[in-house]
Amino acid sequence: MVFSSLVFLFGFLPLFLLTYAVVPGLRSKNVVVTLWSYVFYAWWRPDFVLLMLFSTLVDWFCSIRMGEAGEKRSRKPWLVVSMVTNLGLLAWFKYANLVVGTLQDVGMGPSVWEDVVLPVGISFYTFQSMSYTIDVYRGEVKPVRSILDLACYVSMFPQLVAGPIVRYRDVQEQLTERKHSVELFATGAALFMVGMVKKVLIADHVSLIADPVFAATAPGFIDAWLGVLAFAIQIYFDFSGYSDMAVGLGLLIGFRLPMNFDSPYHSASITEFWRRWHISLSTWLRDYLYVPLGGNRHGEVRTYCNLATTMLLGGLWHGAQWKFLAWGAYQGGFLILERLMGKRAPWGFLPKPLQVLFTFAIVLGGWAVFQARDMAAAVDLWTAMLGTQGLGEVPAAASHPEEAWIALGIGVLIAFFGVHSWKLVQGFRATTLVWLFVLFVVAVMQLAARSHNPFLYFHF
Amino acid sequence: MEGATPVPELASRARLRVVAALFVLLLGVGPTSLWWLGMGSHRGLAPAPTPTFEAVTEGVYAEELSEWLRESSRLTLAMRTWFLQSEWALGLFDTDSAFTETPGWFFAWESYVDEDGSEHDAEMEAFWTGVAERAERLGVRVHVLIAPDKARVYPEHAFPGGAMPTKRARLYERAVAAIRDAGVGAVEFLPELQQHKKDFPGIQLYARRDTHWNAAGAVLAARALVERIRGAGAALGAPFPFQLMMQEARQPVDLVDLVQGFPPGSTIGDMLRERRDYLFALMPDAGGGPATYVPEAMGDAPVAVSGDSFAAYYFALLVMSELGHKVDRRHVAPGSGPWARLVMALDDVERGVLKAKDLVHVFVERAIVVSDWAPAGDAVRREVR
Numbered sequence: 001m002v003f004s005s006l007v008f009l010f011g012f013l014p015l016f017l018l019t020y021a022v023v024p025g026l027r028s029k030n031v032v033v034t035l036w037s038y039v040f041y042a043w044w045r046p047d048f049v050l051l052m053l054f055s056t057l058v059d060w061f062c063s064i065r066m067g068e069a070g071e072k073r074s075r076k077p078w079l080v081v082s083m084v085t086n087l088g089l090l091a092w093f094k095y096a097n098l099v100v101g102t103l104q105d106v107g108m109g110p111s112v113w114e115d116v117v118l119p120v121g122i123s124f125y126t127f128q129s130m131s132y133t134i135d136v137y138r139g140e141v142k143p144v145r146s147i148l149d150l151a152c153y154v155s156m157f158p159q160l161v162a163g164p165i166v167r168y169r170d171v172q173e174q175l176t177e178r179k180h181s182v183e184l185f186a187t188g189a190a191l192f193m194v195g196m197v198k199k200v201l202i203a204d205h206v207s208l209i210a211d212p213v214f215a216a217t218a219p220g221f222i223d224a225w226l227g228v229l230a231f232a233i234q235i236y237f238d239f240s241g242y243s244d245m246a247v248g249l250g251l252l253i254g255f256r257l258p259m260n261f262d263s264p265y266h267s268a269s270i271t272e273f274w275r276r277w278h279i280s281l282s283t284w285l286r287d288y289l290y291v292p293l294g295g296n297r298h299g300e301v302r303t304y305c306n307l308a309t310t311m312l313l314g315g316l317w318h319g320a321q322w323k324f325l326a327w328g329a330y331q332g333g334f335l336i337l338e339r340l341m342g343k344r345a346p347w348g349f350l351p352k353p354l355q356v357l358f359t360f361a362i363v364l365g366g367w368a369v370f371q372a373r374d375m376a377a378a379v380d381l382w383t384a385m386l387g388t389q390g391l392g393e394v395p396a397a398a399s400h401p402e403e404a405w406i407a408l409g410i411g412v413l414i415a416f417f418g419v420h421s422w423k424l425v426q427g428f429r430a431t432t433l434v435w436l437f438v439l440f441v442v443a444v445m446q447l448a449a450r451s452h453n454p455f456l457y458f459h460f
Numbered sequence: 461m462e463g464a465t466p467v468p469e470l471a472s473r474a475r476l477r478v479v480a481a482l483f484v485l486l487l488g489v490g491p492t493s494l495w496w497l498g499m500g501s502h503r504g505l506a507p508a509p510t511p512t513f514e515a516v517t518e519g520v521y522a523e524e525l526s527e528w529l530r531e532s533s534r535l536t537l538a539m540r541t542w543f544l545q546s547e548w549a550l551g552l553f554d555t556d557s558a559f560t561e562t563p564g565w566f567f568a569w570e571s572y573v574d575e576d577g578s579e580h581d582a583e584m585e586a587f588w589t590g591v592a593e594r595a596e597r598l599g600v601r602v603h604v605l606i607a608p609d610k611a612r613v614y615p616e617h618a619f620p621g622g623a624m625p626t627k628r629a630r631l632y633e634r635a636v637a638a639i640r641d642a643g644v645g646a647v648e649f650l651p652e653l654q655q656h657k658k659d660f661p662g663i664q665l666y667a668r669r670d671t672h673w674n675a676a677g678a679v680l681a682a683r684a685l686v687e688r689i690r691g692a693g694a695a696l697g698a699p700f701p702f703q704l705m706m707q708e709a710r711q712p713v714d715l716v717d718l719v720q721g722f723p724p725g726s727t728i729g730d731m732l733r734e735r736r737d738y739l740f741a742l743m744p745d746a747g748g749g750p751a752t753y754v755p756e757a758m759g760d761a762p763v764a765v766s767g768d769s770f771a772a773y774y775f776a777l778l779v780m781s782e783l784g785h786k787v788d789r790r791h792v793a794p795g796s797g798p799w800a801r802l803v804m805a806l807d808d809v810e811r812g813v814l815k816a817k818d819l820v821h822v823f824v825e826r827a828i829v830v831s832d833w834a835p836a837g838d839a840v841r842r843e844v845r
Contacts, residue, residue: 006529006536007522010490017487043522186476189483403547430475437482445543448536 001043002161003192003245004199006447012040013249020253030152030175033253037155041121048119051089056154058085059129060147063136067143075137082133090126093119098320121161123317127284129154132168134288141169149175158249162242164260164280171255178254188251190425190433193440195244198421200443202414203238205407206230209400214371217380224384228364230404231371233411236265239278244421259422265415268355269345270334270362285314307339308332318370323378327369334362356416493535508533562617568671570826571611571618576630577828581638584828588642591802595644595819598809601692602802602819604639605647605685607673607770608632609826610666613653635828645692647820649684656680671826678774679782685820686782689763694818696762699784704777760815761786766801767822769794775822788816798827 001008016036023032042049062082066075096116103109132150135141144150150168152175159166213219213227243260250257260280267273274282290310296303308329315328338345347358368385372378383389424432509515509524516522529536577584595602612632616622632650639646653665656676665677673681765776765787776789791801791808802821808814 001522005526006490007526009487010494010529010535011525014487014491017484043519045519046517182480183476186478186480186483190479193483433475433479437486441486442543442546445539445546448530448539449543 001040003242003249004196004447007043009444009447012036012043017252026176026178027148029253030148033157034148034152034155037152037157037160040157041155041160044120045117051093051119051122052125052155053151055086055089055126055129056151057147058082059133059154060144060150063133063143063150064145066133066136072137072139079133079137083130086126086130086133090122092116093122095316095320098322124163124165125154125160127165127281127288127317128159128167131165131284131288135167135169141172144168144172156250156255158246158255159257162239162246163278164243164246164258165284166257166280167284170258174255180254184251184254187425188248190248190436191251191421192245192248193436194421194424195241195246195248196443197436197439198237198241198244200241200446201439202407202411203234203236203241204446205401205404206234206237206411208404209408210234210371212400214373214377214381218389219381219384220390221384221387224368224381224389225364228368228371228381228385229412230408232265232360232364232367233408233415235367235371236261236415237411240421261421263415263418263420265360265363266356267359267363268352269338269348269359270331271338271343271345273359273363274331274335281314281317285310289313304336304339307335311335321374323369323372323375326375326378327366330366330369490535494533565614565617565668566670567611567618568826570829571609571671572625572628573826573829574625574628575829576627577634577638580828584635584638585642587799588639588644591806592643594806598806600806600809600817600819601645601694602821603645603647603685603688603692604802604821604823605649605681606632606636606639607681607822607824608650608653609824610671612650612825613657613666613677631828632825635823635825639823645688647685647688649681652680652684653677672770672773673775675774675778678778681775681822682778682782685779689783689818689820692818694762696783696785700786702780702786704781758786758788758790759813761788762816763818763820764788764791764805764814764816765820765822766791766805768792768796768798768801768824770824771822779820788814790814798824 001012003009016032019036020029020032023029038049038052041052059082062078065078069075069078093116097113100109100113104111104113132141132153136143144153153166153168153171156166156171207230210227210230213223214231216223216227219227240261247257247259258280260278262276262279264273264276267276290306293306293309294302295306311332312325312328315324315326315331318324318327341348345355345359347355350358365382365385368381369375369378372381380389508528509521511521511525514520515524591602609632611618612624615624619625636646636648656663657665663676665673665680667674762785763779763783765771765779767775771789771792772794776787776792780787791805791814793801799821802819805814805819805821809816809819
């Protein structure tokens with residue numbers, strides 16, 4: 001189930017909130033959250049709930065044993081069990097097809113192979129679960145005695161399938177001591193509505209421009225740039241909209257989840273971009289991969305290696321395709337370059353608006369790889385963006401629906417000049433609220449009117 | 461890669477309470493309306509799927525419920541209409557599915573395919589020849605009633621200047637010729653439609669926002685057919701006593717699906733449904749009193765009607781009325797396509813399930829240019845079933 005669906009809005013959310021409201025006591029409310037979260041997840045594939053349950057059980061058991069073990073050295077075997085289980089599941093479900101496909105390409109794989117189905121959101125909840133056991137191992141978090149609390153944390157539907165990646169320590173206290181208030185509820189509602197509007201009215205419309213370009217075999221210069229620009233707007237409004245909805249839903253039930261975006265297209269360098277884009281992933285990678293690898297503590301060369309490794313794996317986290325590895329390498333390459341230049345972009349000497357523009361152009365180059373069908377298509381798109389395939393037919397670019405153009409224009413304006421969702425909600429001016437409600441109703445009506453409702457990060 | 465995960469601070473204005481109340485109100489609209497309007501069957505709308513253990517555990521129920529919410533629930537249909545109407549008003553409405561020349565009149569996109577059907581000649585000939593041979597072997601007469609396209613009957617509302625494109629203009633007569641050349645009885649009533657339109661310009665024969673004929677159009681079609689059947693000397697046997705009853709009802713018009721919107725000025729009810737007077741037939745029960753018409757009880761009817769929605773909208777029952785005899789309409793199935801039910805009816809004759817000696821098939825003109833034609837062989841029958 002996704003938030004931007006009629007089933008969620010007309011059925012799941014009202015019934016969940018009603019149940020949550022009538023059940024007394026925080027503990028019972030956590031049971032409600034957990035059960036409804038399993039329903040939320042089972043909506044797609046009921047059997048995969050067992051997988052999540054298994055992962056939760058293993059991590060709970062390992063964390064309890066780590067708590068009993070005392071010394072860090074004695075805790076390590078249980079950490080290994082947890083890591084092997086989580087990463088094993090992730091490797092099997094997410095990367096088995098890639099490995100077998102690659103082996104088959106070089107004549108070494110099995111001749112018959114049935115593709116493994118990727119459980120929705122496995123990358124997100126696995127990373128969450130792992131962060132818990134790692135934190136317990138490090139002694140930063142006490143093992144949770146109640147498996148219900150852990151199950152509630154892992155399965156919590158607002159962030160279950162597309163993040164933000166919440167760490168246990170972020171919600172540990174909230175599981176037992178959170179407060180509910182009308183103000184909190186209203187703030188959550190407003191944020192949820194902002195997210196829905198961003199996703200449905202901007203991202204879904206802009207995808208009508210982006211999709212044909214990424215499906216084309218030989219786009220021209222104009223189409224290529226237009227398509228990649230549209231995708232940049234689409235993925236930002238799609239993912240940040242979904243994150244806003246997730247944080248908003250969390251607030252409805254008293255959870256303060258971390259924000260995941262901070263106006264990323266305002267960035268003047270790639271380093272800054274990664275501070276503002278998918279913050280929960282980049283900080284997770286920093287704390288659980290980059291720092292354990294040694295971070296910047298072992299000299300320049302090792303730092304660059306660690307950075308490259310982190311970004312490559314971060315790229316691969318997005319999907320089992322070589323293009324994601326290439327995208328990670330591309331991003332990592334620029335991060336290393338900026339670090340070599342004293343933590344500033346090569347274009348850092350330019351006026352700020354131009355720095356932002358250059359950074360955005362580099363980001364667009366990355367999105368071309370990210371969204372292309374495969375590496376060959378990515379190369380085609382890059383060459384088209386460089387103008388080697390001619391300007392292309394202008395009518396091809398101009399044939400998109402009017403609302404797609406309007407959405408793209410508004411999207412660009414908001415992405416570069418707009419305020420952060422959170423600031424918008426904080427303001428709570430009467431006119432803003434009226435507009436918000438009107439646009440939210442329009443967005444819901446559009447959900448009923450249109451079948452085109454892709455959701456990008458659902459696949460990761 | 462740097463920077464702490466920000467945790468939001470919260471606004472604390474009094475108007476947050478208004479936001480909370482409004483949001484709860486909005487969320488309540490969904491379940492309340494589903495409860496109020498019902499999740500059951502409405503005319504022309506599918507009922508909500510029933511959850512079974514297997515359907516839920518296999519994930520099928522989730523898909524079915526999502527599909528029902530999108531396509532058949534009154535709430536979402538109303539929202540869809542409001543949304544598309546707003547788009548229309550803002551000049552943003554865009555569809556490739558339906559067209560209009562005169563405001564308020566809609567035509568399906570098939571009406572604008574400028575083809576004369578010649579590229580389907582070989583397939584059509586093979587199909588109709590197959591039908592004729594089979595009918596002869598089975599000892600039945602097949603009458604193919606051609607339902608002219610709405611754009612042919614009302615070109616002034618469909619095309620600039622009221623002129624149908626040249627190639628398309630030839631399609632109808634070519635279709636009639638193809639049926640006749642194959643030795644199948646073609647029943648034409650386009651001249652009657654055109655004459656009636658000329659004599660009584662105030663009476664519509666096709667619905668404005670629907671591609672089908674209305675009751676008046678269907679009466680002309682039924683009369684033309686009955687005249688043909690009687691002229692062919694059909695052995696009808698004794699007249700069958702029954703009674704037709706009119707009942708007012710509303711249902712979605714077919715262009716809702718195609719155009720998904722209506723011109724400004726329509727009411728919500730108009731947008732969703734077009735008022736339609738439904739025909740019901742009553743037949744005598746064992747004691748001679750009125751009982752609901754049961755299609756299965758018409759198994760010994762001398763005439764059978766097959767076809768898709770054109771056959772269903774008034775036509776089959778009007779044939780019964782005009783004829784005064786039973787009509788087997790088990791092969792009237794909206795959405796069944798242009799010829800599939802004719803093949804199935806012939807199959808049933810072969811198996812002895814269908815006793816009628818006169819088979820009437822309603823064939824829609826606009827289907828010719830968009831149909832996936834194939835000979836009436838075993839492969840077709842398998843596909844149909």
